[in-house]
Amino acid sequence: MSGGHGHVDTSNKKIALLVAILAALLAVSEMGGKSSQTNALSSHIDASNLWSFFQGKTIRQTTLRTAAEEVEATFKDRPDALPPALKAQAERWRQTAQRYDTEPETNEGRKELAARAKAKEAHRDRSMAAYHMFEYGSAAFQLAIVLAGAAALTSVVWLTFLSAGLGVLGLGFTVLAFVAPTLIHL
Secondary structure, three states, X not given: OEOOOOEOOHHHHHHHHXXXXXXXXXXXXXXXXXXXXXXXXXXXXXXXXXXXXXHHHHHHHHHHHHHHHHHHHHOOOOOOOOOHHHHHHXXXXXXXXHHHHOOXXXXXXXXXXXHHHHHHHHHHXXXXXXXXXXXXXXXXXXXXXXXHHHHHHHOOHHHHHHHHHHHHHHHHHHHHHHHOOOOXXX
């Protein structure tokens, strides 16, 4: 209060406005961080599921190839030839095993599954980088709010400038999180 007439000091009004702006930016940064963290977890789960599917295809492929080779090896040194029905079955097993390697029409062959899993991992990594940028931005905003409060209580002007500077730093991290989360690695 200045002069006892009920008027609030204008410097404190400016600091209060600064705190309000910083708090709003903190909310945006926290929201972005939570969203990025959720996206990272979701992409990680999707990548894990795709790698499990890939592993299942690999096991089935190996089983079919082994069955075909076993049938052929069983009759290799025998005087009687491989029965035609068994030969046909072994060939179907080999064709199925080959199909498991790549299935562009279903996008579920081993090659396609590996590519999809790697894309999910890349999305997860980008989301985690964004999450970290949002966290740095949030920390800067929180420190800025504390310093603004200290500036209002103590009337120390340089705390206000330091608060504003940390707010700009927080804004920088938050913008980076949205537009280029992998630009810098901290």
